Amino acid sequence: MTDSPSHETSTGWHITRERLRDGFYAGLIPWTACVVALAGLTQWVGAGQAGRPPALEVTDPHVFLPYSDNTETAAFFTVTNAGGADDELVSVTSPVISKAMLSRHRSNGGGADFMGMADSATVPAGAALTMSPYDLDVMVTLKEETRWSEGDAVPFVLHFRHSDSVKAVATVVRPGS
Numbered sequence: 001m002t003d004s005p006s007h008e009t010s011t012g013w014h015i016t017r018e019r020l021r022d023g024f025y026a027g028l029i030p031w032t033a034c035v036v037a038l039a040g041l042t043q044w045v046g047a048g049q050a051g052r053p054p055a056l057e058v059t060d061p062h063v064f065l066p067y068s069d070n071t072e073t074a075a076f077f078t079v080t081n082a083g084g085a086d087d088e089l090v091s092v093t094s095p096v097i098s099k100a101m102l103s104r105h106r107s108n109g110g111g112a113d114f115m116g117m118a119d120s121a122t123v124p125a126g127a128a129l130t131m132s133p134y135d136l137d138v139m140v141t142l143k144e145e146t147r148w149s150e151g152d153a154v155p156f157v158l159h160f161r162h163s164d165s166v167k168a169v170a171t172v173v174r175p176g177s
Helices: 017-046
Strands: 054-066 071-082 087-093 096-109 113-117 121-124 125-132 136-142 153-160 164-171
Touching: 017 125, 071 087, 071 153, 087 096, 113 125, 121 125
Parallel strands: 054 164
Antiparallel strands: 054 071, 071 125, 071 136, 087 121, 087 153, 096 113, 096 136, 153 164
């Protein structure tokens, strides 16, 4: 027998101070873990880090003026992501072009470069994806009847894996300008 007062339940099980204390400590550990986790999550949310989606903005849209009767050219955009998660540019469309493909310029290591199609391009969280003729661009094929002049405005829609599409109006410029 113990010195602790005991109460017998209808099932014959005895409640003792030791059992109450052990039960209290057994419950205290998960309760404390939950409080600590909740406090950490509250700090994380308060700091603005909890699940901030991508926040995309397209700037500096321009497209090169095709030379002669050529129907192929390149378009360039800067996509800034002020959000907390990466996104991917997966395609670019326009009502005045017949085809657009993401392309990436690469070096073969022997002094020559080549162009390869890219399925997508990452837009990192808190950073920008800047297209240029020396890295990533959008290869554009104009519709046969389309002719551009320097200064024309060309509508584009950039499509992303996680975010809504973004419309941009590119200005036709001469290459090198």
